[in-house]
Amino acid sequence: xxxxxxxxxxxxxxxxxxxxAAVAEVARTGxxxxxxxxxxxxxxxxxxxxxxxPTRQALLEAVFHDRVEGLCAEAHELTGSAEPGRxxxxxxxxxxxxxxxxxxxxxxxxxSVREPVAASDTGCEAMLTDAGGKLLRSAQxxxxxxxxxxxxxxxxxxxxxxxxTEDGAEAARLVTLAIxxxxxxx
Amino acid sequence: xxxxxxxxxxxxxxxxxxxxAAVAEVARTGxxxxxxxxxxxxxxxxxxxxxxxPTRQALLEAVFHDRVEGLCAEAHELTGSAEPGRxxxxxxxxxxxxxxxxxxxxxxxxxSVREPVAASDTGCEAMLTDAGGKLLRSAQxxxxxxxxxxxxxxxxxxxxxxxxTEDGAEAARLVTLAIxxxxxxx
DNA sequence: TGACAAACGGGGGACCACCCCGTTTAGTCT
DNA sequence: AGACTAAACGGGGTGGTCCCCCGTTTGTCA
Numbered sequence: 001x002x003x004x005x006x007x008x009x010x011x012x013x014x015x016x017x018x019x020x021a022a023v024a025e026v027a028r029t030g031x032x033x034x035x036x037x038x039x040x041x042x043x044x045x046x047x048x049x050x051x052x053x054p055t056r057q058a059l060l061e062a063v064f065h066d067r068v069e070g071l072c073a074e075a076h077e078l079t080g081s082a083e084p085g086r087x088x089x090x091x092x093x094x095x096x097x098x099x100x101x102x103x104x105x106x107x108x109x110x111x112s113v114r115e116p117v118a119a120s121d122t123g124c125e126a127m128l129t130d131a132g133g134k135l136l137r138s139a140q141x142x143x144x145x146x147x148x149x150x151x152x153x154x155x156x157x158x159x160x161x162x163x164x165t166e167d168g169a170e171a172a173r174l175v176t177l178a179i180x181x182x183x184x185x186x
Numbered sequence: 187x188x189x190x191x192x193x194x195x196x197x198x199x200x201x202x203x204x205x206x207a208a209v210a211e212v213a214r215t216g217x218x219x220x221x222x223x224x225x226x227x228x229x230x231x232x233x234x235x236x237x238x239x240p241t242r243q244a245l246l247e248a249v250f251h252d253r254v255e256g257l258c259a260e261a262h263e264l265t266g267s268a269e270p271g272r273x274x275x276x277x278x279x280x281x282x283x284x285x286x287x288x289x290x291x292x293x294x295x296x297x298s299v300r301e302p303v304a305a306s307d308t309g310c311e312a313m314l315t316d317a318g319g320k321l322l323r324s325a326q327x328x329x330x331x332x333x334x335x336x337x338x339x340x341x342x343x344x345x346x347x348x349x350x351t352e353d354g355a356e357a358a359r360l361v362t363l364a365i366x367x368x369x370x371x372x
Numbered sequence: 373t374g375a376c377a378a379a380c381g382g383g384g385g386a387c388c389a390c391c392c393c394g395t396t397t398a399g400t401c402t
Numbered sequence: 403a404g405a406c407t408a409a410a411c412g413g414g415g416t417g418g419t420c421c422c423c424c425g426t427t428t429g430t431c432a
Contacts, residue, residue: 008429011379036419045381050421085369145368153363160346160360174346177339181367182331183271194398197410222388231412236390 015052017042022063027102031060061124067102068124071095075131085144088135089179092158093172095128099162100171128155201238203228208249213288217246247310253288254310257281261317271330274321275365278344279358281314285348286357314341 007015021042025033035056039049053059074094081087132151139145161174193201207228211219221242225235239245260280267273318337325331347360 008378010429014380034419035421039381045383046420047381047422048379051379056420143370146370149363149368153360154368156350157347157360157364160350161343163349164342164346174339174343177335178343178364179368181369182335182340182365183367184329184332194409196398200411220388221390225412232389233391233412234410237410242389 011052014042014044014048018044018049018052018059019062022059026060026063031056035059064102064124067098068127071098072127072131075135079134079138081138083144084135084138084142088132088139088145088154089176091132091135092154092179093175095132095155096158096161096171096175097168099159100165101168125155197238200228200230200234204230204235204238204245205248208245212246212249217242221245250288250310253284254313257284258313258317261321265320265324267324269330270321270324270328274318274325274331274340275362277318277321278340278365279361281318281341282344282347282357282361283354285345286351287354311341 018038021038022033025038025041035049036046038059039046042049049059053062071091071094075091078087078091129151132155136145136149136151136154140147140149157178158175161171161178165171165174204224207224208219211224211227221235222232224245225232228235235245239248257277257280261277264273264277315337318341322331322335322337322340326333326335343364344361347357347364351357351360
């Protein structure tokens with residue numbers, strides 16, 4: 001990547017102001033927060049917002065990037081746990097709960113699933129797929145999870161649950177239900 | 187209910203025009219179709235649309251009402267099947283597939299779950315809960331489904347899946363996954 | 373310090389939901 | 403049949419949104 005010249009000072013400053021305003025506003029209003037208001041709160045023109053974040057999706061990715069990194073770190077910690085099946089389940093619950101409580105993450109992730117991004121992207125979806133994939137493989141190696149279950153499906157399920165509930169406890173319950181299935185335990 | 191006077195002829199005519207236009211437009215554009223365009227296509231003023239359907243939610247409920255009745259009829263047929271567990275699974279898949287392919291139904295149903303409507307309502311959610319509840323009870327009586335599984339959770343799951351995929355085959359796959367769980371079959 | 377590219381932001385166009393209120397019209401009562 | 407009334411209508415206004423154009427400012431580097 002040849003032209004990775006550092007950002008101009010004012011550009012970086014505005015970028016950070018916008019991100020801070022966006023974090024606050026998205027937490028308050030959800031994923032369909034008003035971009036105009038975010039720009040106003042940040043004290044910049046709306047054109048500047050659109051220059052830094054060409055799409056709403058790009059803004060949401062930035063807003064949730066830190067937290068997604070946290071979830072990935074958690075996945076790395078859990079990899080190699082003594083109970084890999086439980087570790088996977090716990091992690092999926094954490095993903096769903098975070099998505100449910102922080103309104104908008106789920107919608108953001110889903111959008112990127114539908115409209116896949118470049119391969120070497122650092123998007124939220126790619127990060128979670130990598131981190132969760134390892135966790136899933138451990139669980140499958142230990143015989144706790146059927147082969148044929150894909151991490152993409154599990155993440156989609158967790159996101160789906162997030163989209164529906166916006167309530168952490170219910171999200172956890174639904175993910176547990178999906179993991180256990182509905183049949184009687186043998 | 188004392189004043190259930192019949193609708194005036196022009197009101198009913200416009201109601202039907204609006205509904206027809208809405209069905210077409212929602213099928214084309216999804217749940218966030220433009221209300222203005224629907225009114226234009228119906229040949230009525232936008233105020234008339236808002237009078238007949240005070241909220242977008244109300245319009246969507248009307249749009250999907252027929253089809254939801256179809257799903258409920260299907261549930262009634264399946265009740266008393268020889269394999270109640272399979273019947274329930276089939277029905278949930280049908281709900282999810284319909285929601286996934288007919289863009290917007292899922293979002294519509296979810297909204298009504300979050301903001302519960304009056305008890306004796308004929309809303310989509312209530313109809314599906316009734317119909318599916320019977321199916322679930324049969325399956326539980328037959329020992330095919332754990333007690334403690336609630337119809338509300340299953341419908342929420344089906345809707346969640348609908349929201350994520352807009353692709354019938356994938357929706358069916360995800361619902362199956364949630365029904366079976368991720369653990370190895372004994 | 374000066375030149376120049378990069379970044380800025382006001383303002384405008386196109387769209388939207390929603391509502392006010394003067395006008396039309398369907399149903400009813402004599 | 404004709405008149406009356408309340409219900410239904412819809413044009414147009416308000417305030418909001420997203421997105422982009424383009425003249426202006428500002429940081430950076432020689």
